Amino acid sequence: MSHPNDPTLRSFIDIDPASNFPIQNLPYGVFSAKDGLVPRVGVAIGDYVLDLCELDQDGRLDVGELGVFAAPSLNRFMALGPKVWSRTRARISKLLRHDNPDLRDNDELRRRALVPIKDAKLYLPIAVAGYTDFYSSKEHATNVGAMFRDRTNPLLPNWLHIPIGYNGRASTVVVSGTTVRRPRGQLKPPREELPSFGPCKRLDFELEMGVVVGQPSPMGEMLTEQQAEEMIFGFVLLNDWSARDIQQWEYVPLGPFQAKAFATSISPWIVTREALEPFRVHGPAQEPTPLSYLRQAGANNYDIVLDVGLRTPRMNEPQNICRTNFKYMYWSSVQQLVHHASSGCAMNVGDLLGSGTISGPEESERGSLLEISWNGTAAIELPGGEKRTFLEDGDSLTMRGWCQGNGFRVGFGEVEGTIVPAL
Structure with missing residues (x-):
């Protein structure tokens, strides 16, 4: 499987080359949407936020701790350690690839999990300890x-x-x-x-x-x-x-x-x-x-x-x-x-x-x-x-x-x- 940093990777989501958020990035944040979602963890991809809470509930992610993405900060996820960080990023990258049908061809999951950034409210991504x-x-x-x-x-x-x-x-x-x-x-x-x-x-x-x-x-x-x-x-x-x-x-x-x-x-x-x-x-x-x-x-x-x-x-x-x-x-x-x-x-x-x-x-x-x-x-x-x-x-x-x-x-x-x- 290609590494998430592979410069040749492409997503099924159309992404402008000048975008901050190509498939090689996948930065984490906390967001809610206009439809009343409570703050949860997401990843930016192109002009969208990928809702990790939805993917986790659908069984697409396995971080070893239930509900870690249904949280108003990234602290619980970060506490799981570097091996989980790397494995999760690789899994998200695979789901977003242009040649992977798991998310690309699942219209219902895609509708729930991909929120336009323009419709999202963004929050402080961590509970700042110090x-x-x-x-x-x-x-x-x-x-x-x-x-x-x-x-x-x-x-x-x-x-x-x-x-x-x-x-x-x-x-x-x-x-x-x-x-x-x-x-x-x-x-x-x-x-x-x-x-x-x-x-x-x-x-x-x-x-x-x-x-x-x-x-x-x-x-x-x-x-x-x-x-x-x-x-x-x-x-x-x-x-x-x-x-x-x-x-x-x-x-x-x-x-x-x-x-x-x-x-x-x-x-x-x-x-x-x-x-x-x-x-x-x-x-x-x-x-x-x-x-x-x-x-x-x-x-x-x-x-x-x-x-x-x-x-x-x-x-x-x-x-x-x-x-x-x-x-x-x-x-x-x-x-x-x-x-x-x-x-x-x-x-x-x-x-x-x-x-x-x-x-x-x-x-x-x-x-x-x-x-x-x-x-x-x-x-x-x-x-x-x-x-x-x-x-x-x-x-x-x-x-x-x-x-x-x-x-x-x-x-x-x-x-x-x-x-x-x-x-």
């Missing part, structure tokens, strides 16, 4: 260090030795399409003697990827590179909204707090690690060589094109303001997970790890407005004479990502959020 955000793009850290520290020595002494991160708020991780309310917080401009409390004036996005942890690790134990890799279920697009002025006042000495706690948006579709396998690449050379527990033998980065569009209330279509690539990340997702557990920290099913802002070497590849506008000193020119240094109320930010194959793309869809005024 959320950690990293700071792992050398280009981003260099830009920020040059702005606020020292242009000649922008990286802090520990940055090249350790994946820097902080624990964020799982409670405010939301799915694409959720509006984001402008946060309030303590503000202290440099020329003011005392802080004040009010709406953020320097609201930003951060272009990131999110790692979805699908297997737990015990408290008190470390992880090997292979163990960490096998714990990763898949990846989502992630926008870690940031209140730069709140952050500037609060982050010393313990790092970000309220400036990042108000909202983190993720895409509704989780692209599995297995689907990304053909797009693995080695990351940048790491110098100095990391400590032994962080050394990696494998190619743990991914060639994922990332695109950011900004639309103001006066614009009909978003304007591209950034295009970069996940392959630039200095610290890989596997290294981040290994380091996270290295103190003995237990990892849980449903943990979410943000990669940190993804920037590249070129000005067009900067993954935040902080960098694009160089801390507000260089405004973005938009259609109709509008300008932006940071986000204003009514602005919509959309991120997209995909891996380009030969005649198909393995995509993530998009993560979108629109800013609404502070209360």
